[in-house]
Structures are given as structure tokens and as C-alpha cells.
Amino acid sequence: MTTTENRANASGSASLIDVAATVAGNIALEQLPYSLRLILENIIAHEDVPSRHFAAFTDWLAGSTDPRQVPFRPMRILSHDTAGIAMLVDLAALRDKIAEDGGDARNVNSAVPIDLVVDHSVSVDIASSSEARKANEQLELERNRERYRFLRWAEHAFENLRVVPPGNGICHQINMEMLATGVTAIRDGGAAIADNVIGTDSHTTMINALGILGWGVGGIEAEAVALGKPIMMRLPPVTGCRLTGKRHPTVTATDIALGVAARLRAFGVVGEVVEFFGEGLESLPMGDRAALANMAPEYGATCGLFPIDTETLRFYRMTGRDEGPIALIEAHARGLGLWRDDKAALPDYPRLIEIDLGEIVPLIAGPHRPQQLVPLAQAAESFHQAFPPVTDMAGKFIRAGDVAIASITSCTHTSNAHQMIAAGLIARNARQRGLSTKPWVKTSLSPGSRVVESYLAGSGLQESLDELGFHIAGFGCMTCAGNSGDLPPAIVDDIRTHQTPVCAVLSANRNFEGRTHPDIRACYLASPALVVAFALAGSVLIDLTADPLGIDAEGEPVMLRDIWPDESEVEALVSEHVDAGAYRKAYDPSRMNGGTWQEIDIPQGDLFAWDERSTFVRRPPFFGDTAVRARLHDISSARALAVLGDHITTDHISPFGRILPDSAAARHLDELGVGADAWSSYAERRGNHEVLQRSAFSNPRLKNSLADGRSGSYAPDRNGTLTSIFDAAESYKQAGIGTVIVAGKEYGTGSARDWAAKATYLLGVKAVIAESFERIHRANLVGLGVLPCQLPPDMRAQDLGIESGTEISIEGIEGLNGPRATVQLRLVQPDGTSRTLPLVCRLDTEAEVDEFRAGGLFAEAERTAAE
Incomplete structure (x- = not known):
């Protein structure tokens, strides 16, 4: 772990800023929420004249609905x-x-x-x-x-x-x-x-x-x-x-x-x-x-x-x-x-x-969103609501509702010692009763910290987890991020042949459609202990509060409550095996720098020597003549590239998982001589803009209402021919026609994925019109020069009646001089009928208006670095 940083860590004798004395007579510090006190301290520490920002805090306390902007300088x-x-x-x-x-x-x-x-x-x-x-x-x-x-x-x-x-x-x-x-x-x-x-x-x-x-x-x-x-x-x-x-x-x-x-x-x-x-x-x-x-x-x-x-x-x-x-x-x-x-x-x-x-009772969440809360006893009911029951066919390897992947994964729970010890005790108790995971379940354990390896091994619980297939597969964000690996070919063939809706059960924080594995349509979030339990059951079509997990060697049913660990035993093992010594060992620099990382050769020089043959790392096109040059110009006679529904996530806009056959990215790599076995994932190719711009809106679960009912990356091109979204966008760019994206509520939810905005820009999209936006993605669109516009509260995207030939203009952008200004959306249908309605231009701060007017973040960065 090499560093050339200039980090200033505080010692026990460092001086502290007396915020109360600094703001005395100006701000009622004791009335401020804790988060605002931290922001206030940051301003006092960094600004030459911090008092000019105090009014923002007094306005906030007075209930102002239009608080002033303040500068916040992150420490890292x-x-x-x-x-x-x-x-x-x-x-x-x-x-x-x-x-x-x-x-x-x-x-x-x-x-x-x-x-x-x-x-x-x-x-x-x-x-x-x-x-x-x-x-x-x-x-x-x-x-x-x-x-x-x-x-x-x-x-x-x-x-x-x-x-x-x-x-x-x-x-x-x-x-x-x-x-x-x-x-x-x-x-x-x-x-x-x-x-x-x-x-x-x-x-x-x-x-x-x-x-x-x-x-x-x-x-x-x-x-x-x-x-x-x-x-x-x-x-x-x-x-x-x-x-x-x-x-x-x-x-x-x-x-x-x-x-x-x-x-x-x-x-x-x-x-x-x-x-x-x-x-x-x-x-x-x-x-x-x-x-x-x-x-x-x-x-x-x-x-x-x-x-x-x-x-x-x-x-x-x-x-x-x-x-x-x-x-x-x-x-x-x-x-x-x-x-x-x-x-x-x-x-x-x-x-x-x-x-x-x-x-609060034992819960799982799914099958498609973290907010789809399901009491444990209602797992089967929730699955059937999403996937109505079908008649199972004899001879299949896997059936509807079966668990294809059970993974203890992600940052949320895999370093919580109480959770991990509890999962290990479930495994131990299950093995003592003779239970095993079902053969169609792919199991894995990917802890968030190497300390987990220490206390699971020291307590003897890793051995029991291993016996159920929960061997440590690595230390990283694996299945949670879509890096779930392949399923057995027979299972995949069975799923695809019969369109079988099977499940993943993860101890993760995200279960969006298409994220875990492209062939898995349902995903439930659960505690590490319940991940083990569902692996034993092999299906979510079970009430774990009332149905047995299996039958032991004596022919007796084994209930989850029979193998659930006592809280005192969990606490005792945590106290015995989780200590400062384990953390110091895990984070010892010599240990962290082990393996083959140090064997990778280090290119020299202040400038990176780009390899034009590389399909992983390419010089991006955001500076110089091809840089983003957004201007406050009206958008005239554009076309909709996609009309989407509610809750479009960054996984829909810029997929994270594996590159699938027939995708625009796969065709591009194939043309470059990269074989299918080396396509890898979109995540691993995020240093290559040519792959990532072809990934935009290529989630197989995407539903574009302009695509004649087909799911996936489909859109009509400028001639009305259904093709990939990338190829459709290219056809519009070649004709000099701008494009927009239209969507419903909470557009851009999910991971903070800058490529969701970068790829949107590289497709030639000029604006995104949505019912509401997720905070991070909206800001990223602004930084790339893609204008986010919000529909009136009483207007749904689906009610706009947009077709592939609808001409879309946004008027009033020119001359914008403040945040959240009103602009006009004008729609002209192929039959000549038209309508106009207001939009809120979601440039939310003066800084964003200035950034957009200046040409976006990259144009500003170029000027700043030059100075």
C-alpha cells in the first residue's frame, strides 16, 4: 500500500476550535441538529470570513424554505x-x-x-x-x-x-x-x-x-x-x-x-x-x-x-x-x-x-427492492404475488421459488461479529442435526473484513460453514455487486428453457432486478443467519417460522427455532474472539500489502502511457475538442430515446454485472478480437469509455415503452426500426437530432455511479425529463451537461403520450439566471397535434447554474488546472 500523501492526523494534544465561542450572539448552537454543527465547524475551519455564512444557519432555524448556500469542504x-x-x-x-x-x-x-x-x-x-x-x-x-x-x-x-x-x-x-x-x-x-x-x-x-x-x-x-x-x-x-x-x-x-x-x-x-x-x-x-x-x-x-x-x-x-x-x-x-x-x-x-x-420482527426484503418488506412467515406469499404460480414440470433441475444463490456478502452485515457468529452457530447446529444445503444452491461467503476470518476460525465455526459450502470466496464486494460467477450449465439451461423464476438470498443492501445474476429474477435480502437457513431449505416457498428445514438422521423434523443460537452464546464467543489484536494484525501494512499486488510492474512518468490496444483503460474524451460544452440553449425537435417507468436505477442506466451476448458492448469487444470468455463485467471495464457508452440502458430487465413490449436495450432509431439503444442513439447523432430520456419517479436511484451520467451524455442525450430524481444522479447529469427537468406534481410521464416520432422541445433554457427556473416542454405528435406544459429545470443551486453555463465540470476542471 504505497502512498505519497500529505495527511495531517490529529494527535491527542491537538487544539480544538471553540465553535460555541465563535458563533456566540449569532447562532443558537444548542438548537442546531448535530449534522449542522459539523457543517458549521467545517466552515469556520476553512473560510477566511466564516461569519458571512452564519445567516444560512439562522435562516434554517427560522424555518426558511429557501436556505442560502454554504461551502462544505470534505476532509477526504x-x-x-x-x-x-x-x-x-x-x-x-x-x-x-x-x-x-x-x-x-x-x-x-x-x-x-x-x-x-x-x-x-x-x-x-x-x-x-x-x-x-x-x-x-x-x-x-x-x-x-x-x-x-x-x-x-x-x-x-x-x-x-x-x-x-x-x-x-x-x-x-x-x-x-x-x-x-x-x-x-x-x-x-x-x-x-x-x-x-x-x-x-x-x-x-x-x-x-x-x-x-x-x-x-x-x-x-x-x-x-x-x-x-x-x-x-x-x-x-x-x-x-x-x-x-x-x-x-x-x-x-x-x-x-x-x-x-x-x-x-x-x-x-x-x-x-x-x-x-x-x-x-x-x-x-x-x-x-x-x-x-x-x-x-x-x-x-x-x-x-x-x-x-x-x-x-x-x-x-x-x-x-x-x-x-x-x-x-x-x-x-x-x-x-x-x-x-x-x-x-x-x-x-x-x-x-x-x-x-x-x-420489529424477523424480516426479509424482496423480491426486487429493499423497501419490499416481508415478514419471514410470508416469504412464499410475496414470491407468488410477484410470480403467479405455474405448474412445475417433472424432471427439472430447479423449480420456481428455489434458491439458486445463497451468499453471505456485502458491507452491510458481513463484518458484524454478532451476525457472523450467529450464522456460524446456525451452521454448526444444522450439521449436528445432519442437515446439508440443497444441491442446486450456490453458496459463498465474502466477508467485508479479514478480521472475520480470524474470529470464525478461532471459534471453530468456519469449519461448520465450510461443511455447508460457505467457504470464504474472497474479501470484497462480490455477489452483492453482481460478481456472483456462473451457475452450473444444467441449472442455467433449465431456467432459460422453462423461464423459471428462481431466487437469490443475500445478506446485502441491494436486490435490484438483474443485479445479482442475469438469469435470476427474484432476490431477497436477509440476515447472514437466514441466508444459511434458506440454503438449507433450498426454496423461499417455505414458512421458516412453522415449516421444517429438513429431517434429521432420526427422522425428526428440524425447525429453525431448534437450531437458532442463544443470544448469550453469541455474546460469549464475540467477547472471546473479537479483540484489538485481531484488528491490528489484519491492518498491519506488511500483511495488507501481501500477495501479488507488489509484483505488478509500475509504469513510470508524470503522464500515463495509454495503450491503444487496451480494452480496459482508455484515455476518456471529456477534455479538449471533444469535451462537454453544455450551454444554456433551448432544445428543439429532439426525440425520445427511451420512455421509462418508475424507480429506474443506476443498474438499469449503467449495468454493473457481466457483459451479455448480443449486447452492444459484447459486439464491440468481439470486433476487437476479445473472446466471450474474456468479456468480463461492465464494472471491470469502467476505465474504457467505448465499452461503457455501449452499456447505457442495457439492463436485460429494462422496459422502454417505445420498444414494442420487448425488455432489454431496445429502442426505435430515427427511421423507426427497432434496434439497440446504442445504435438508435448513433443514428440520431448522425442525423444531428438531439435525444431525451423520459422517466417516472425516483429516476437514478441506486449506487453512486458516475458512468450512468457519462454514458447518457456520450449517447447524445440532451435532457432527462422525470417525475423525480435521486440526488446523486441528478447532480451527475448536471456535471456532464445533461439537463435534468422535472414534471409538474400532477403529471405522470406515461400520460405525455410520447411516441418514437414525437418532437420534443424544451423552451426557455436560454437566459436562465437562477436555480429551479420554469421552462416549457412542447410536444408535437406525428399527426401534428401539440401541447405545452411547464417543467422545473433542476439546476438546484447557483453553483450548478454557473457550472452548467460554463460547460460542465470537465470544462471547469480544464480551466482551473490550466490556471
């Missing part, structure tokens, strides 16, 4: 490899452009520390084998050598960049266990303020469990911060969430995360900060808090912030942090009023919601 950036490589190839290309213009390429560096964790490229190619981890890591290196060679160059060429090599865990867990400092010095010798972070993954919110403010942004926004720009933001709405009661012994962190997320989503916290407090926190260890903070994107919040208390400090100690910094974290929290004290007066929360943890 977190990224995983698939998003990070997209960011770094942009910075490398900017270095080229600056050098070509006679400037010093070395001026292009990150203004803040970047931690890039290589965790999204390992796949479950080999499972249920003691050799799985070693084999999968070797396959990962072979597939990704070109990408990793670029990252090796980057970690030496760029200042402030630290790369965590593959095989060490998931970025969000490493962020909590190693990277987070709690309090950080502004600069060497300077005052210390609260640590904060932005990340190029929406689940960066996990860090809020430690009382550290952090949220996900698109890679484009991260690049802007890396180049020295503050995030210009309006102070967000804040909802206080009082947690009361105590969970039942059979209720897991997953159940709490799913249950609380569903309540918050129903309450309505989209775009808000949620702050948790109340006596219910007494029964939530850090792993449970982390699960709930991780799920903030699923309940729609910018983040879910926890206070700092003795449990926070216990976690820092358990993970091997030194006492000096821990003491400083406590002093800072008490000084700024962030320390949990249930006797203290609450901040002025505009809205409050109370959730009783004692009311």
Missing part, C-alpha cells in the same frame, strides 16, 4: 476501484491536456486525501471449496492486470492518493475499522475538527454510525472536490428519529436495518439527514448501528447520523486505535455537543419520528 474522499478508476483516468487525461497546452501536468493532483480500496473486482468464480479464495483472487488478478497496472501508476504519480490492494475487505468496512480518524487536523500543526468524508459509493453513509458525517456522491462531484472545489450546498432538512424499546432475541441487525428503513421511507426522508437518538441506542452495538447507517440510501436519506457515546469509543478501542486520539474524539464530541446525553435538550428538529425496536 473514499472510493472503491470501479468508481475510483473512472475518476483517476479522468485526472490522468486532464494531465495530458494540460501538458499538451504547455502546462505542468504535475499540478493535477488531489487537494484532499483519497483512499481507493480495490474491492469490487473479485468474483465468485469458484465456490464451496477450500481453494475458492485463492483461486478467485488469482482469476481477479489475471482479468484485471491492465486496470491494476494503471492503479499502480496512479498511486505513485498522484499526491494524496492511497491505494488499499485487493484482498483486504470492503471499502466501507475498512473505512470504519482503519481509515476513520474521528477528529482530523486541518493541516500539519493546525487545529483539529471532526473527520468527514464523501465517497463514490452511496453506502459511504455507513461511517455515520461513528458520528462521522459522510455521504455518497458521484465520481464527477468527487473529482470536483479533488480539484479543490468546495461542495456548495443548502443546509439539508433534518429529521430526528427517536429509537425506543429493545429488540427481541431473534431479531438481528438486518431485521432492524430493514424495519427502520421501511418506516423512514414511509415517513418520507428523501434528501434529508436523519439523526438517531433515544434510549433504544443502549441495545444497539456498533455493528447494528453501522447496518442502519449503511442503509440510508434505501430509506432515501442523505445520511443517518448517530451520536458519539461510550459504544463509539469501545469500537475505536476494539479496532486497535490509540488512546490519545480516542480521548480527543471524546473531548471534541463533548465540546461540540455531539456526545449522547439523553438528559440534554434536543436540537430543534423540524420533524420527529419514534420507532420502537421491540415492534
Whole structure:
């Protein structure tokens, strides 16, 4: 793990800013929510005249509906490899452009520390084998050598960049266990303020469990911060969430995360900060808090912030942090009023919601969305609602409702020691009763931290998990990110021949259509323990609260309650086997740098030597003559490339999983001589714009209403011929005709995937018209110069009557001089009839209007670097 960074970590003797004294007489600090206190401290620390921004906080307290913008300067950036490589190839290309213009390429560096964790490229190619981890890591290196060679160059060429090599865990867990400092010095010798972070993954919110403010942004926004720009933001709405009661012994962190997320989503916290407090926190260890903070994107919040208390400090100690910094974290929290004290007066929360943890029951979520909450007893009912029962045919390898994949995976739960120990005890107890997983279930375990390996082995529970096929397949975001590997050919043939709706059950946070595996139509989120239980049952068409998992050697039925571990046994094993020594060992630099990472050759020079033959890393086209040059011009006589429904995710817009036959990307690679066995995934080729622009809207579950009922990447071209969306877009570009995307509610939900916006731009799309937008994707569209426009509240996208030949104009863009201005949508149908209606131009801040007018982020970056 090489670094040339200039990181200023705070020691126990560092000085703290007296925020209360600084704002005395101007802001009622004790009335501000905790998140706003952290933003205020950040402004005071970074601005020469911070008082000019105080009015924004007094306006917020007064209930202003149009708060002023303030500058927020993140202390650091977190990224995983698939998003990070997209960011770094942009910075490398900017270095080229600056050098070509006679400037010093070395001026292009990150203004803040970047931690890039290589965790999204390992796949479950080999499972249920003691050799799985070693084999999968070797396959990962072979597939990704070109990408990793670029990252090796980057970690030496760029200042402030630290790369965590593959095989060490998931970025969000490493962020909590190693990277987070709690309090950080502004600069060497300077005052210390609260640590904060932005990340190029929406689940960066996990860090809020430690009382550290952090949220996900698109890679484009991260690049802007890396180049020295503050995030210009309006102070967000804040909802206080009082947690009361105590969970039942059979209720897991997953159940709490799913249950609380569903309540918050129903309450309505989209775009808000949620702050948790109340006596219910007494029964939530850090792993449970982390699960709930991780799920903030699923309940729609910018983040879910926890206070700092003795449990926070216990976690820092358990993970091997030194006492000096821990003491400083406590002093800072008490000084700024962030320390949990249930006797203290609450901040002025505009809205409050109370959730009783004692009311939460064992849950799963699915089959397509995290918010589709299902009590455990109703699993079969939920499946049949989505997939009406069909008559099973004899002789099939797999039937409707069968579990094809059972994976303990993702950052949300696979480093929660209580959850993992419980799953191991379920496995032990099941084996003692003679139970085994069903033969059609592909099982895998991919922990978020290498510490998990230590305590599962030390407790003897890994042996039982191995006996059920849950061997460690690698340390990374594997099945959760769609890197599930292949299913047996006989199973795949059976699914495709009979169109059998089969299931995956994951301990993950996302279960969007087409994400886990292209042949799996249903996916349920569940706790690690329930993943093991469903692998034993082999089907979701079972009531685990009443039906047996199987029959033991004595012919007796084995119920889930029979093998469910006692809470005291879980706690005893956690206390015995999870300690600071295990964390210090896991994060020892010599251990983290092991394996073949150091054997990869490092290209030299300030400029990267692009290989024109590479199909993984190419110089992107966003700078110079082909750069984005958005202008505030009206859009005239464009055509709809796609008319889509509600909840279109970034997985629909820019798929993450494997490249499928007959896709535009597959045809492109085939033309370049890349065989099907080496196509790999879209995630692994995110350093190649030519592949990624062909991936746009190529999810096999996409439904474009212009595609004559076909699912997948289909659209009519300018002549009305049905073809791929990429080829249709090319036909419009060749004819000089602009295109737009039309969609329903919550367009762009999902992972913070900058390529969803980049690929949209490269298709030639001028605007996206939707009923509502997800925060990160909307901002990314703005950064690329694609105009986001929102329909009136009473208007549905499907009611616009848009056909393939409908002419679409957006008038009033020229001359826009402020945020959220009204423009006019004019539709002219092929028969000559027309209608006009208003749209809200979703340039939400003055900074976004200026950025769009200037030509988008890349044009601004080019000018800034040149200066």
C-alpha cells in the first residue's frame, strides 16, 4: 500500500476550535441538529470570513424554505476501484491536456486525501471449496492486470492518493475499522475538527454510525472536490428519529436495518439527514448501528447520523486505535455537543419520528427492492404475488421459488461479529442435526473484513460453514455487486428453457432486478443467519417460522427455532474472539500489502502511457475538442430515446454485472478480437469509455415503452426500426437530432455511479425529463451537461403520450439566471397535434447554474488546472 500523501492526523494534544465561542450572539448552537454543527465547524475551519455564512444557519432555524448556500469542504474522499478508476483516468487525461497546452501536468493532483480500496473486482468464480479464495483472487488478478497496472501508476504519480490492494475487505468496512480518524487536523500543526468524508459509493453513509458525517456522491462531484472545489450546498432538512424499546432475541441487525428503513421511507426522508437518538441506542452495538447507517440510501436519506457515546469509543478501542486520539474524539464530541446525553435538550428538529425496536420482527426484503418488506412467515406469499404460480414440470433441475444463490456478502452485515457468529452457530447446529444445503444452491461467503476470518476460525465455526459450502470466496464486494460467477450449465439451461423464476438470498443492501445474476429474477435480502437457513431449505416457498428445514438422521423434523443460537452464546464467543489484536494484525501494512499486488510492474512518468490496444483503460474524451460544452440553449425537435417507468436505477442506466451476448458492448469487444470468455463485467471495464457508452440502458430487465413490449436495450432509431439503444442513439447523432430520456419517479436511484451520467451524455442525450430524481444522479447529469427537468406534481410521464416520432422541445433554457427556473416542454405528435406544459429545470443551486453555463465540470476542471 504505497502512498505519497500529505495527511495531517490529529494527535491527542491537538487544539480544538471553540465553535460555541465563535458563533456566540449569532447562532443558537444548542438548537442546531448535530449534522449542522459539523457543517458549521467545517466552515469556520476553512473560510477566511466564516461569519458571512452564519445567516444560512439562522435562516434554517427560522424555518426558511429557501436556505442560502454554504461551502462544505470534505476532509477526504473514499472510493472503491470501479468508481475510483473512472475518476483517476479522468485526472490522468486532464494531465495530458494540460501538458499538451504547455502546462505542468504535475499540478493535477488531489487537494484532499483519497483512499481507493480495490474491492469490487473479485468474483465468485469458484465456490464451496477450500481453494475458492485463492483461486478467485488469482482469476481477479489475471482479468484485471491492465486496470491494476494503471492503479499502480496512479498511486505513485498522484499526491494524496492511497491505494488499499485487493484482498483486504470492503471499502466501507475498512473505512470504519482503519481509515476513520474521528477528529482530523486541518493541516500539519493546525487545529483539529471532526473527520468527514464523501465517497463514490452511496453506502459511504455507513461511517455515520461513528458520528462521522459522510455521504455518497458521484465520481464527477468527487473529482470536483479533488480539484479543490468546495461542495456548495443548502443546509439539508433534518429529521430526528427517536429509537425506543429493545429488540427481541431473534431479531438481528438486518431485521432492524430493514424495519427502520421501511418506516423512514414511509415517513418520507428523501434528501434529508436523519439523526438517531433515544434510549433504544443502549441495545444497539456498533455493528447494528453501522447496518442502519449503511442503509440510508434505501430509506432515501442523505445520511443517518448517530451520536458519539461510550459504544463509539469501545469500537475505536476494539479496532486497535490509540488512546490519545480516542480521548480527543471524546473531548471534541463533548465540546461540540455531539456526545449522547439523553438528559440534554434536543436540537430543534423540524420533524420527529419514534420507532420502537421491540415492534420489529424477523424480516426479509424482496423480491426486487429493499423497501419490499416481508415478514419471514410470508416469504412464499410475496414470491407468488410477484410470480403467479405455474405448474412445475417433472424432471427439472430447479423449480420456481428455489434458491439458486445463497451468499453471505456485502458491507452491510458481513463484518458484524454478532451476525457472523450467529450464522456460524446456525451452521454448526444444522450439521449436528445432519442437515446439508440443497444441491442446486450456490453458496459463498465474502466477508467485508479479514478480521472475520480470524474470529470464525478461532471459534471453530468456519469449519461448520465450510461443511455447508460457505467457504470464504474472497474479501470484497462480490455477489452483492453482481460478481456472483456462473451457475452450473444444467441449472442455467433449465431456467432459460422453462423461464423459471428462481431466487437469490443475500445478506446485502441491494436486490435490484438483474443485479445479482442475469438469469435470476427474484432476490431477497436477509440476515447472514437466514441466508444459511434458506440454503438449507433450498426454496423461499417455505414458512421458516412453522415449516421444517429438513429431517434429521432420526427422522425428526428440524425447525429453525431448534437450531437458532442463544443470544448469550453469541455474546460469549464475540467477547472471546473479537479483540484489538485481531484488528491490528489484519491492518498491519506488511500483511495488507501481501500477495501479488507488489509484483505488478509500475509504469513510470508524470503522464500515463495509454495503450491503444487496451480494452480496459482508455484515455476518456471529456477534455479538449471533444469535451462537454453544455450551454444554456433551448432544445428543439429532439426525440425520445427511451420512455421509462418508475424507480429506474443506476443498474438499469449503467449495468454493473457481466457483459451479455448480443449486447452492444459484447459486439464491440468481439470486433476487437476479445473472446466471450474474456468479456468480463461492465464494472471491470469502467476505465474504457467505448465499452461503457455501449452499456447505457442495457439492463436485460429494462422496459422502454417505445420498444414494442420487448425488455432489454431496445429502442426505435430515427427511421423507426427497432434496434439497440446504442445504435438508435448513433443514428440520431448522425442525423444531428438531439435525444431525451423520459422517466417516472425516483429516476437514478441506486449506487453512486458516475458512468450512468457519462454514458447518457456520450449517447447524445440532451435532457432527462422525470417525475423525480435521486440526488446523486441528478447532480451527475448536471456535471456532464445533461439537463435534468422535472414534471409538474400532477403529471405522470406515461400520460405525455410520447411516441418514437414525437418532437420534443424544451423552451426557455436560454437566459436562465437562477436555480429551479420554469421552462416549457412542447410536444408535437406525428399527426401534428401539440401541447405545452411547464417543467422545473433542476439546476438546484447557483453553483450548478454557473457550472452548467460554463460547460460542465470537465470544462471547469480544464480551466482551473490550466490556471
